[in-house]
Amino acid sequence: MRPVQPAAAASGLVSRAVAPKILRVAISVVTGATSGIGRWIALGLARAGHRVVVIARDGARGEVARAWIGERVPSAAIEIEAADLSSLASTRSAAAAIASRHPSIDVLVNNAGVFCPRREVTGEGLERVIAVNHLAPFVLTAGLLPSLHASGGARIVNIGSSTADRAGIDPADLQGERRWGMVRAYGQSKLALTMATLAWARRLHGSCVVANVVHPGMVATDLIRARGAIGLAWRLMAPFQLTPEAGADTPLHVALSPEFAALTGAYVKRRRIVRPNPLALDPALVELVWDATEALAGPAEP
Numbered sequence: 425m426r427p428v429q430p431a432a433a434a435s436g437l438v439s440r441a442v443a444p445k446i447l448r449v450a451i452s453v454v455t456g457a458t459s460g461i462g463r464w465i466a467l468g469l470a471r472a473g474h475r476v477v478v479i480a481r482d483g484a485r486g487e488v489a490r491a492w493i494g495e496r497v498p499s500a501a502i503e504i505e506a507a508d509l510s511s512l513a514s515t516r517s518a519a520a521a522i523a524s525r526h527p528s529i530d531v532l533v534n535n536a537g538v539f540c541p542r543r544e545v546t547g548e549g550l551e552r553v554i555a556v557n558h559l560a561p562f563v564l565t566a567g568l569l570p571s572l573h574a575s576g577g578a579r580i581v582n583i584g585s586s587t588a589d590r591a592g593i594d595p596a597d598l599q600g601e602r603r604w605g606m607v608r609a610y611g612q613s614k615l616a617l618t619m620a621t622l623a624w625a626r627r628l629h630g631s632c633v634v635a636n637v638v639h640p641g642m643v644a645t646d647l648i649r650a651r652g653a654i655g656l657a658w659r660l661m662a663p664f665q666l667t668p669e670a671g672a673d674t675p676l677h678v679a680l681s682p683e684f685a686a687l688t689g690a691y692v693k694r695r696r697i698v699r700p701n702p703l704a705l706d707p708a709l710v711e712l713v714w715d716a717t718e719a720l721a722g723p724a725e726p
Contacts, residue, residue, distance in 0.1 A: 449501075450474040451529045451575075452679070453522060453568065455509060455560075456536030458485040461583075461640055464672035465533055465679070467493050470500035472680055474531065477503045477522055479564075509536050509560040510546045512721055519567025529571040531679050534561035534617075535583045543604045550720065551599035557613035558598075559721045562620055565635075566724045572633045580635040581679045582621045584691070587611035588639075589701050593619075595712040598720065618691065618700055619710045620717060625689030627724075634688035637700070638678050640671040 452474040456462035466476050470493050480486030486504035493500050503525075507518035522529075537557045544552040550559065561582055565572075572578035591611030594602075598616060600609050617637065624635040677695050678684045684692075691700040703709055718724060 448528075450531070451477065451526045451571075452531035452533065453477045453479065453529060453564075454533045454535060455479045455564070456583075458482065458489045459668075461668045461671040461675065462533075462535040463489050463492065464669045465535060465675050466502070467496060468672055468676040469531065469533075469679065470497045470502065475501040475503070477505055477526070479505045479507050479509070479518055479522075479536070481506070481508050509564075510538075510550075510552055510556050512548060512550070512555070512559060512563050515560045515563045516567055519564050523568055523571045527571055528574040528576075529568055529578060530575045531579050531581065532565060532568055532572060533581045533583070533675060533679060534564065535675070536560070537583065537585075537614075539606065539610050541606050543600060543609070551601075551604070551609070553609040554598050554600070554613045554616065554720075557610070558616040558620065559717065561617060562717055562721050562724070565624065566722075569633075569725070573631060576632050577685065578633045579679055579684065580621070580624060580633065581675055582617055582635070582637045583675060584618050584621075584637045584639045585610070585614040586639055588614035588618050588704075591615040591701065591703075593703060593709075593713060595709070595716040598713075598716050615701055615703065616713055616717065618704050619713045622689050622700075622704055623710050623714050629688065634684070634686070636678050636684065636688065636690045636692060638675045639691070639693045640666070640674055 450473065452469040454462055454466045454469065454476060457466040457478040458480050466478055466489065469476050478486055478489055483504060483506050490502040490504060493502055505518050505522055508514040538553055540553050546552055546555055565580060587607065587610055591614065593612050593615050597603065621635050621637040628635060674692060674695050678692055690697045
């Protein structure tokens with residue numbers, strides 16, 4: 425067993441042994457890969473020789489991403505799986521379809537995210553930000569878990585945000601029915617994702633699946649399309665932010681580097697393990713968030 429690094433030990437992180445793997449083509453699944461850092465993550469995985477399943481809401485944009493990757497990696501094998509991640513039913517359907525084609529999956533990158541300027545409710549009655557940023561990754565992970573277990577050494581990489589570092593969370597109000605604000609909703613959704621990642625790591629400890637959360641840095645993407653002060657500030661900061669290519673560096677490092685093959689439950693920035701929001705290290709609160717998540721999204725296991 426690989427020893428836990430000092431920084432990891434300080435955060436209560438754990439390590440696990442890596443089972444030997446049969447040589448085969450590695451399979452990766454990436455959400456939010458039609459633009460931004462997600463597209464560069466998919467490209468990096470393709471360059472590493474992985475067959476990449478891109479989950480895309482818009483099939484046409486998925487084909488554009490496939491062509492973009494193919495121009496840079498002519499040998500790339502890219503699949504497009506259509507799914508609306510604001511719909512848990514669509515997310516479950518996508519997970520089932522992918523698992524049926526790929527009984528063994530090596531990497532799952534939950535990258536897709538939204539930032540909404542006003543509170544929106546999906547057709548399933550869920551607040552859109554928590555649905556896309558937290559519930560969909562939970563449902564997708566649960567649906568692909570058998571395939572992840574079958575790989576003999578899989579990695580779950582969830583893309584977090586620095587907003588989670590200073591966010592609060594109310595397990596009884598994940599949907600912001602009592603209190604909602606665009607920054608609050610986004611920060612709470614990313615903190616919930618961080619907590620769920622650490623909970624997955626504990627639940628999967630001793631298996632051949634690791635789960636880590638990555639803050640890619642302040643990346644110049646089109647995540648924030650809001651008008652007004654927030655949107656203007658985001659656009660003005662763009663020249664000082666990382667490019668999407670640079671933002672994909674740490675997620676790819678966690679997804680591919682031998683250093684992270686045996687580490688689980690880590691919060692990673694700029695390739696370094698750091699301490700997350702102290703709320704994420706409160707086991708009782710994490711379990712309350714897990715229970716609230718299952719109440720909204722269904723149980724993690726049937």
